[in-house]
Amino acid sequence: MARSATVARGLEGIVSHETRLSEVDGTAGRLTIGGYDIGDLVGRVSFEEAAHLLWFGRLPNAAELADLHREMAQARRLPHIIQTALEGSIRRATGMHALRMSAALLSLDDPGVDDIGAEASRVHAIRLTARVPMLVTSHFRQRQGQALALPPDHLGFAAAYLYALEGREADAARIAALDAYLVAVIEHGMNASSFTARVIASTNSDMVSAITGAIGALK
Secondary structure: OOOOOOOOOOOOOOOOOOOOEEEEEEOOEEEOOOOHHHHHHHHHHHHHHHHHHHHHHHOOOHHHHHHHHHHHHHOOOOHHHHHHHHHOHHHHHHHHHHHHHHHHHOOOOOOOOOOOOOOHHHHHHHHHHHHHHHHHHHHHHHHOOOOOOOOOOOOOHHHEEEEEEEEHOOOOOHHHHHHHHHHOOOOOOOOOOHHHHHHHOOOOOOOOHHHHHHHHHHH
């Protein structure tokens, strides 16, 4: 008689990956991000600093943070080819459908999109992280019949998002609150969208494809 196979349901009890990014200890009620307790990060570092921690394995010094601010500010300027698509058929889409379609466009002006080396991947990560909020805010403002609002270069990630959404600089308390929230949820472990992105990336596909697939799973 053939023995029936044991079928695992989901990932419970399955070792699917190893990571230095985060650790969730549900029993102790503790979340560790990049080796830091989440309480030592939230409200103390900006989103950019926490992102640098995950990308490079350490918090940035002042010069590195300034460089990261500059790179993200430059990346926020969506090229004409993407803006045209956002103003066209994507404008009629809603919610996650619009995000999925617009995210797929982020490879259009990147000739190195298929370079999956470590250094190139960090460049892609910075670029995509800066641009996705601009996709969201551009779509929102177009649906509201409002002109696009490009944030000034001096604004950090959280402040730039609020500016792009509302067309004006937000007060410091709101920026700090959004920064704290973004740091608190910066790493998603192995939820469905993160798992999808990891699977796509593991096939040696490009980062834009991984992000687009993750958005499909998140929806």
